[in-house]
Amino acid sequence: MARKFLVGIDLNKNELSNAVIQNLASAPASPVAGQIYFNTSDGEIYYYDGTAWVSVLNESEVISGTFSARPAAGTAGRLFFATDQQIMYFDTGSAWLQVSNFGAVTAQTTYGASSGSGSSTDYARADHTHGTPSLTNTTPQALAIGGAGAVGTGTAPSREDHTHAMPSFGNVTAETTFGGSSANGTGTSVARNDHTHGTPVHDNTAHSAINLNALATPTADLNLNNYKITNLATPTLSTDAATKAYVDGVAEGLHIHAASYAATTANLNATYSNGTAGVGATLTNAGANAAFTTDGVSPSINARILVRLQTSQAQNGIYVLSTVGDGSTPWVLTRATDFDTAAEMSGGDFTFVDAGSTLANTGWVSVDEVNTVGTDPVVFQQFSGAGTYTASDGVLLTGTNFTGVVVASGGLSVGATGFQLDTTIAVRKYAANVGDGSATTYTVSHNLGTKDVIVSVYDNSSPYAEVVCDVQHTSTTAITLLFSVAPTSNQYRVVVHA
Secondary structure (H helix, E strand, O other): OOOOOOOOOOOOOEEEEEOOOOEEOOOOOOOOOEEEEEEEOOOOEEOOOOOEEEEHHHHEEEEEEHHHHOOOOOOOOOOEEOOOOOEEEOOOOOOOOOOOOOOOOOOOOOOOOOOOOOOOOOOOOOOOOOOOOOOOOOOOOOOOOOOOOOOOOOOOOEEEEEEOOOEEOOOOOOOOOOOOOOOOOOEEEEEOOOOOOOOHHHHHHHHOOHHHHHHOOOOOOHHHHOOOOOOOOOOOOOOOOOHHHHHHHHHOOOOOOEEEEOOOOOOOOOOEEEHHHHHHOOOEEOOOOOOOOOEEEOOOOOOEEEEEOOOOOHEEEEEEEEOOOOOOOEEEEOOOOOOOOOOHOOOOEEEEEOOOOOOEHHHHHHHHOOOOOOOOOEEEEEOOOOOOOOOOOOEEEEOEEEEEEEEEOEEEEEEEEEEEEEEOOOOOEEEEEEEOOOOEEEEEOOOOOOOOOEEEEOOOOOOEEEEEOOOEEOOOEEEEEOOOOOOOOEEEEEEEEO
């Protein structure tokens, strides 16, 4: 079924390719002026002039024959080709006017003559020629550095193998100091292609990319001019610079220990061995053999574990998971080497817990000094943590962990970087103006992440009507618009939906 257009189609002076007009065996009914069709019965094209159907062929055909058989003039616009003369004639409505004939070519013997369209109605033969002037015998001028160019007044052409003399090479003055200024100079000699110039200025900018650790060790005090040293690591040696966090911990009377991966949430069913005064002390699984777990996590071998709720408080402390355990092997915890002597359990010992369903991101500190490991109680109290919170709309709190909540098929998704549109559901839009008065192709970067986009283009001025151009879905982040005629500045606006 043919599509009907209720308004005219403006091709804006662009080509209509591979088009077929209406084919009918007879003229259509109720025609309007300007309507056309192709008559399949006689093979002619007709147009309606407002009164009757007129054959296009009758008004545009070229009549041919011998000159003597030429019909009488009287139908303006007709052409007649005289086959015996090879000449075309045009019917003016009252007489036949010769259109063309071959004329004579005038020889061109001088250079610099102006061109002219001419007034003759005769044709020039395809193999006609024009003469040229003689070559000059004048010696070419020598070139001078800085000399001005000139058109000249001569009318004779130069020979193809002529040459111009060149100036001599000059001497370059050596630049032996830094910071010398450049100058155009006044010399008229040519510089050689292997000449050299001075070196750049040796200043701070030339060293701006050198790392401090590549410089020599200072031999005097370093003045930072009241600026800070930032992003320091935690000190390990007495000569290391200290971070503010480390100094604050010392000021608060804390002994900072390495973080623990997890902490216990109940008494462990385990057999305690005190080792040598605490060194090498262990807690060995006394229940059914299984891998070690605590607070909803399964630590790996050598993970640090804060044991804090043993019935016998002397067994509490910071341990290392020395044997993970399985169905045939009991798990084993061994006191950490930084918390296995009385000297290391002097009270104020702090460790941070990294993981766990309830104790992740909490800090713990021992409150009492231990004189005898394995005898004196080791008590840890919470020093820091997320505290107690209530999850409001759109937020879920699990232990100390907040997570975002989205409605299924609501158009949002949540991940590690935050909330974002669910691009499988939500429609997104990008819009921009196009047109600069010269280009006919424009790449529009929409960054919507898909080629499945809907594109519309409309005029950027009243009545803001939609227009049609070629659209290429170039990539998942861009489309390409192609116009036959370059749009003026911001003439159109493109809207992309995905």
